[in-house]
Amino acid sequence: xxxxxxxxxxxxxxxxxxxxxxxxxxxxxxxxxxxxxxxxxxxxxxxxxxxxxxxxxxxxxxxxxxxxxxxxxxxxxxxxxxxxxxxxxxxxxxxxxxxxxxxxxxxxxxxxxxxxxxxxxxxxxxxxxxxxxxxxxxxxxxxxxxxxxxxxxxxxxxxxxxxxxxxxxxxxxxxxxxxxxxxxxxxxxxxxxxxxxxxxxxxxxxxxxxxxxxxxxxxxxxxxxxxxxxxxxxxxxxxxx
Amino acid sequence: xxxxxxxxxxxxxxxxxxxxxxxxxxxxxxxxxxxxxxxxxxxxxxxxxxxxxxxxxxxxxxxxxxxxxxxxxxxxxxxxxxxxxxxxxxxxxxxxxxxxxxxxxxxxxxxxxxxxxxxxxxxxxxxxxxxxxxxxxxxxxxxxxxxxxxxxxxxxxxxxxxx
Numbered sequence: 001x002x003x004x005x006x007x008x009x010x011x012x013x014x015x016x017x018x019x020x021x022x023x024x025x026x027x028x029x030x031x032x033x034x035x036x037x038x039x040x041x042x043x044x045x046x047x048x049x050x051x052x053x054x055x056x057x058x059x060x061x062x063x064x065x066x067x068x069x070x071x072x073x074x075x076x077x078x079x080x081x082x083x084x085x086x087x088x089x090x091x092x093x094x095x096x097x098x099x100x101x102x103x104x105x106x107x108x109x110x111x112x113x114x115x116x117x118x119x120x121x122x123x124x125x126x127x128x129x130x131x132x133x134x135x136x137x138x139x140x141x142x143x144x145x146x147x148x149x150x151x152x153x154x155x156x157x158x159x160x161x162x163x164x165x166x167x168x169x170x171x172x173x174x175x176x177x178x179x180x181x182x183x184x185x186x187x188x189x190x191x192x193x194x195x196x197x198x199x200x201x202x203x204x205x206x207x208x209x210x211x212x213x214x215x216x217x218x219x220x221x222x223x224x225x226x227x228x229x230x231x232x233x234x235x236x237x238x239x240x241x
Numbered sequence: 242x243x244x245x246x247x248x249x250x251x252x253x254x255x256x257x258x259x260x261x262x263x264x265x266x267x268x269x270x271x272x273x274x275x276x277x278x279x280x281x282x283x284x285x286x287x288x289x290x291x292x293x294x295x296x297x298x299x300x301x302x303x304x305x306x307x308x309x310x311x312x313x314x315x316x317x318x319x320x321x322x323x324x325x326x327x328x329x330x331x332x333x334x335x336x337x338x339x340x341x342x343x344x345x346x347x348x349x350x351x352x353x354x355x356x357x358x359x360x361x362x363x364x365x366x367x368x369x370x371x372x373x374x375x376x377x378x379x380x381x382x383x384x385x386x387x388x389x390x391x392x393x394x395x396x397x398x399x400x401x402x403x404x
Contacts, residue, residue, distance in 0.1 A: 004374025005335035006357065013338055016350065020358035028394035031366050031387050032375050068393030 011039060019043040022061055059119060060096040067106045072135075075115040079143075092145055095121045100128045113138040120146040130157065142166050152177055153194070160198075165205060184231075188219050203231035252279070253287045254302070260295030261287065264302050268309040273345035292343040297336040304349060322352040331357070331372060365399040 009017075018026045018040050026040040059076065066074045078093040095116075100106070111133040121144050129136065130152065140163040141147065147167040152159065153176040163184040164173055173185050176194035184203040185191050193199075202220060220227065250266040252275070270276040278288055290298060304325055311317050329337065334353055341350040361369055370377060379387065388395070 003332055004376075005332045006373040007375045009335055009339065013342055013354075016342075017338070017354040017357045020351075020355040021361065024394045025358075025362055027391055028366070028398070029361075029369070030391055031384065032370060032373075032377070034378050034383075036375070037387065064393075 007035075011042075014039055015042045022058075023065060024061060059093060060099045063096070063099060063106070066111070067108055070107065070110040072110050073113045074111060075113075076117070076119055077115070078118040092118045092120050092143055095119050095125055095144075095146070097122070097125060100125060106132075108133045109135065111136055115140040115142075116144070117142040118144075120144050122146040123149045123151065126150055126152070130154065130159070134158070137161065139163070145169055148172070150174070152180075155195075188215060191219055193220065197226070200226060201229040201231075202227060203229075205231065254298060255287045255289045256293055256295040256298040257289075257291050258295050260298065262298060262302055264305060265309075268302075268305040271305050271309060271346055271348070273347075275344065290344070293340045294336070297333075297340045300333070300337065301340050301344065301346075301349070308348070318348075322348070326352060326356045329356075331360075363398055368399065 014036075018029060021029075021043075023043075026043050029040050030037045059078070062074075062076055065071075108129065109132070111129070112135050114129055114133070114136060115138075117140075121141060126139070126141065126147070129139070134156070135158060137158055138161040139152075139159060140161075141150075142163075143166045145168060147164070148169050149172045150164060150170070151174045152162055153174060155178060157177045158179050159177045160179055161182040162175065162177070162180060163182075164170065165184060165186045167186065170186065170190055172192060173190050174192040174194065175183060175196060178195060178197060180196045180199050182201040182203075183193075183196070183199055184205060186205065188204055216232075220230075251263050252266050252269045254262045254264060254269065254275075256262070266279065270279060275288060293301070304322075307321055307325060308318055311321055326334070326337075334357055338350060338353040338357070341347075341353060360372075364372075369375065377384070
């Protein structure tokens with residue numbers, strides 16, 4: 001080669017360059033030659049890449065990555081606390097809904113646990129994951145602005161743990177999951193429990209709104225016999241007490 | 242320039258092929274390496290930069306002067322960097338990234354790294370090998386195995402038969 005100047009750069013500089021590629025592009029360089037096989041593993045792609053692309057692309061990239069790698073556990077947390085250099089409107093990241101629509105090749109079958117934080121998933125996306133992840137045992141969604149109606153219903157669901165919290169526009173969570181053991185929702189008003197014969201732990205950590213003994217009993221009437229743990233966190237109004 | 246406000250301090254930089262360059266201290270201290278030398282009082286005479294050749298140093302100084310003339314406006318600085326790098330070939334970019342690393346100039350280092358990364362995007366393995374002068378030292382079996390392991394990263398990438 002008459003021009004191999006780039007290839008003669010030291011490893012640490014090549015790693016710095018690869019850090020500006022998306023995770024997928026960086027990993028592909030492993031095929032270039034034996035010297036490059038592990039360079040991409042040293043990149044901090046996520047951090048650098050943020051400055052040069054939109055976060056929503058990044059959610060897509062990680063979903064593609066998780067799908068291709070057939071990961072059993074996927075946690076995506078786009079909390080601004082994790083990286084103070086990030087700033088995006090509303091402090092949550094848009095969810096690439098078109099990704100779910102276009103991707104016939106996407107495979108989430110091996111997924112057993114999914115956590116999405118600070119990502120604006122809607123009810124349709126939740127249904128997508130429930131439908132396409134037959135092994136899903138744990139689903140956690142925090143801080144989505146787009147979530148208003150969630151239906152977690154299906155006789156074949158193996159879901160054991162469901163947590164939906166800090167979603168300011170949430171209106172309804174309908175739950176009918178025969179294997180559900182633990183359920184956490186932000187408040188009682190939104191909750192519609194149907195078939196949950198295995199539910200032993202119910203948590204209501206976000207005690208906004210009033211919880212009277214009566215509406216609590218109504219809400220959990222179908223499962224109060226087998227409940228073992230009930231976590232309530234209620235904001236007390238001092239004037240009334 | 243304006244004599245009554247005092248002449249701005251000028252530094253003399255020497256490349257590894259013995260070319261001498263004059264540059265305003267205010268621009269040169271974009272390099273943390275040079276700034277440290279100035280702060281340590283080593284900048285009285287000539288500052289030798291043993292890892293940078295004259296051609297590259299001239300280019301870096303152009304960048305130092307250009308970027309330090311722009312007031313604190315990240316947009317304008319970025320567009321200056323884009324323009325500055327737009328006509329540079331790979332050979333020059335490789336020299337620049339080495340110089341930026343040695344001189345500890347993170348803004349230039351990041352800009353050149355991003356530029357090199359940008360041209361790699363979506364390009365075939367063969368293209369990158371050719372452009373970067375990378376000799377494929379895998380056996381056909383090894384290459385097939387590495388490709389298989391990372392095959393998901395090849396979706397949407399240009400293909401070429403020239404491996």
